[in-house]
Amino acid sequence: MPAPRANPLRIFLPFAIGYFFSYLYRVVNAVIAPDLVADLGLNSGDLGLLTSIYFLTFAAFQLPLGVLLDRFGSRKTEACLLVFAAIGALVFARAESVSGLIIGRALIGFGVSACLMAAFTAYVIWFPRERLPFINGVQVAVGGLGALMGTAPVESTLRITDWRGVFTVLAVFTLAAAATIFFVVPDRRVEGTGASLKDQLRGVVRVFTSPVFWRIAPWSVMSLGTFLAIQTLWAGPWLRDVTGFDRMNVAKGLLWIAAAMTIGVALLGAVAERLNRLGIKPLHVAVCGMSVFMVIQTLIILEWTSFTLLVWILFGFFGTTGVITYAFLSQSFPANFAGRVNTGLNLMVFVVAFGGQWGIGEVINLWPTTADGGYAPVAYQVGFGLMLAPQVISALWFMVAKKVGPKLDDLVKSKSQLNN
Numbered sequence: 001m002p003a004p005r006a007n008p009l010r011i012f013l014p015f016a017i018g019y020f021f022s023y024l025y026r027v028v029n030a031v032i033a034p035d036l037v038a039d040l041g042l043n044s045g046d047l048g049l050l051t052s053i054y055f056l057t058f059a060a061f062q063l064p065l066g067v068l069l070d071r072f073g074s075r076k077t078e079a080c081l082l083v084f085a086a087i088g089a090l091v092f093a094r095a096e097s098v099s100g101l102i103i104g105r106a107l108i109g110f111g112v113s114a115c116l117m118a119a120f121t122a123y124v125i126w127f128p129r130e131r132l133p134f135i136n137g138v139q140v141a142v143g144g145l146g147a148l149m150g151t152a153p154v155e156s157t158l159r160i161t162d163w164r165g166v167f168t169v170l171a172v173f174t175l176a177a178a179a180t181i182f183f184v185v186p187d188r189r190v191e192g193t194g195a196s197l198k199d200q201l202r203g204v205v206r207v208f209t210s211p212v213f214w215r216i217a218p219w220s221v222m223s224l225g226t227f228l229a230i231q232t233l234w235a236g237p238w239l240r241d242v243t244g245f246d247r248m249n250v251a252k253g254l255l256w257i258a259a260a261m262t263i264g265v266a267l268l269g270a271v272a273e274r275l276n277r278l279g280i281k282p283l284h285v286a287v288c289g290m291s292v293f294m295v296i297q298t299l300i301i302l303e304w305t306s307f308t309l310l311v312w313i314l315f316g317f318f319g320t321t322g323v324i325t326y327a328f329l330s331q332s333f334p335a336n337f338a339g340r341v342n343t344g345l346n347l348m349v350f351v352v353a354f355g356g357q358w359g360i361g362e363v364i365n366l367w368p369t370t371a372d373g374g375y376a377p378v379a380y381q382v383g384f385g386l387m388l389a390p391q392v393i394s395a396l397w398f399m400v401a402k403k404v405g406p407k408l409d410d411l412v413k414s415k416s417q418l419n420n
Contacts, residue, residue, distance in 0.1 A: 011126050012135070014181040015119035016142040018078055021174050022115035023146035025085070025108050026054060026228070027258065030236040031154045031251055032163040040098055044375060048361020051233045052354045053102050054109035059350035061113045063204060066343030074118035075185040082178035085111025089171035093164045116143070117342045122185070124330055130273070132327040133282050137269015140323050144262025147231075151258055155251035207344050212332050215401040216283070217345055218394035220322035223290045225352025226297070226387040227319035231257060234360050234380070235312065241374035243308050256309060260316030265323060272324050282324050289321025291395065297388045301381050356387050
């Protein structure tokens with residue numbers, strides 16, 4: 001059944017606004033980290049846990065989120081959850097202890113857990129499938145604008161107010177975003193969304209036992225999870241401790257990384273769409289981009305400080321290439337499975353981001369701080385290296401599975417069996 005006609009902006013813009021705030025919340029701690037450390041006496045492990053708890057609660061809700069999206073739709077699900085994000089922002093703003101900050105951050109992660117997946121699921125319903133790589137890329141690019149706002153603009157805002165004021169304002173805007181999604185986005189049910197909860201959970205199992213899913217997912221998950229773990233927290237301290245940037249230059253560096261991410265995800269999505277018309281699959285674009293991303297991480301680990309800004313800009317540009325696999329995988333299953341496919345992949349990405357971000361902090365904590373209170377450069381090398389190694393392994397798995405397993409085209413063609 002073709003989708004009824006609707007203004008594309010009425011569908012895209014509200015979801016894009018929600019994801020904008022989701023990403024702003026995700027990255028803002030990279031800028032306010034010195035203030036949190038100064039106010040509450042956090043060490044690197046505390047800072048890593050506090051920031052990464054966002055990813056843990058985000059990830060923990062992904063599987064039930066997939067069921068909710070397929071059963072109740074993107075509009076109602078995301079609007080409801082964003083209310084919890086607003087509450088979390090207020091709790092964070094008023095917290096007087098590490099535990100209070102963790103509770104607030106956890107509520108924020110839970111509340112924004114639908115912002116990307118709800119959009120992806122809605123786009124499968126409302127937009128032609130050949131447009132999905134581009135639309136998904138633009139959606140993530142808007143998140144990049146949120147990442148931009150969470151860097152130098154937030155640093156400038158801290159001259160007017162403190163980090164508590166920033167989060168109070170964010171709470172108000174988050175409530176407004178929830179209302180916009182609920183009242184502006186049209187509602188539409190897809191055939192199959194009325195299935196019982198038991199049947200929908202059985203669909204989750206089918207997704208996670210699919211050879212298509214498991215050939216692609218590990219590399220994509222490790223690539224995106226590593227990017228999130230580093231970009232949303234540890235890129236800032238690295239620029240300070242390894243390159244010697246002052247606080248404003250760190251914020252400007254983070255701004256450049258976010259800008260590169262915004263341009264990269266939109267441009268690579270458009271490239272994937274154009275090449276797909278020429279017979280080159282979007283998956284091939286993702287593979288090339290994730291390969292380049294591993295090379296860039298190697299340069300950062302080797303501390304190529306002579307080209308610091310350029311290397312980190314490339315880190316931002318190629319870091320989200322794995323997003324292209326979302327569109328590919330969602331098209332490899334029936335439309336009413338889209339929520340469970342996307343959230344299944346997202347669950348794994350954010351588990352990696354949580355473990356990686358916290359783990360890097362604990363690794364850094366193994367070395368004594370430097371004379372000026374920074375973290376040891378060698379600690380970043382070890383921490384970042386431990387994130388790169390699984391990407392190399394998963395890339396090798398992708399190549400091996402291609403040779404020893406069934407052809408991917410044959411697996412995708414067999415997706416109709418999921419309806420049986």
